[in-house]
Amino acid sequence: MNYQAILESIQSDLKDYKNTGKVATYIPELGKVDSSKFGLHLNCINGNHYHLGASQERFSIQSISKVLSLAFALKLERNKLWNRVDVEPSGDPFNSLVQLEYEKGIPRNPFINAGALVVSDMLMSHLKNPKEDFLQYVRDIAGDQSIDYDTSVAASEMQHKYRNAALAHLMKDFKNINNDVDALLDFYFHQCAIAMSCQQLAQAFSIFLNYSKQDQSQQALAVPPMIAKRINALMLTCGFYDESGEFAFRVGLPGKSGVGGGIVALHPKHYSIAVWSPPLNEKGNSELGMKVLELFTSKTEISVF
């Protein structure tokens, strides 16, 4: 497959694309990003890499971090994790409070904010230095020790923490949060504020490719097949909040978005792909990012379906 030619044809198809999305401003620091930025990196299991645009420029990964915190927490908590977080699509926005009250503080899935807060709470209970240890995990799976938190984004989110604080306090009342709420929010906002490029994200997500021929250093970090199956299933059904059905319908790959405008998707045993374009649609997913991935699976005629 001539991936580079396909990527270039997508770029030329979208040259005059009228983006109706808007850059997230509810975290003021994110609003400073240049809305015209675009990057893409495709990482194939045969070792080939392809890229477009600003594929090496770092941006705020935001909710994409929820997949990495889940993978890390599953290593420590194993199946007990599922007693405190469910595995159903929510059909609601990522920061919604409504289901939590009548479902007694058990979040629908680990990829909405409530679920990620519970996963973060578990990590805090296991780790001596949660922020340092989580960052180290991300650096290791991305194979890049220069990855870091953007502390101005984390501080900006802490200043506007009210909705996430409400989620955490409500779950604390239901006894599904064990640690101090402010310390938990600080940890969660830092995870969201990790800055990574498309290249680093595509590499990090190769741990979910469920691929047995990795070299030894990768094998130690790769997620075991049964866990990769579950995490990929959750990405497919819950990775795009109340637009997960639409993403599966148009793109047909497991994936995860973030309000920084990034999307990572993967085809188990084949490739991982990361794309970045900051303007978001009304569901909080990168408008152009979804379009690019839709064209990619349409032109290659390969998806998990």
Ligand SMILES: NC(=O)CC[C@H](N)C(=O)O
């Ligand atoms: N969808 C997202 O990327 C949301 C993450 C963001 N940090 C929040 O909690 O609101």
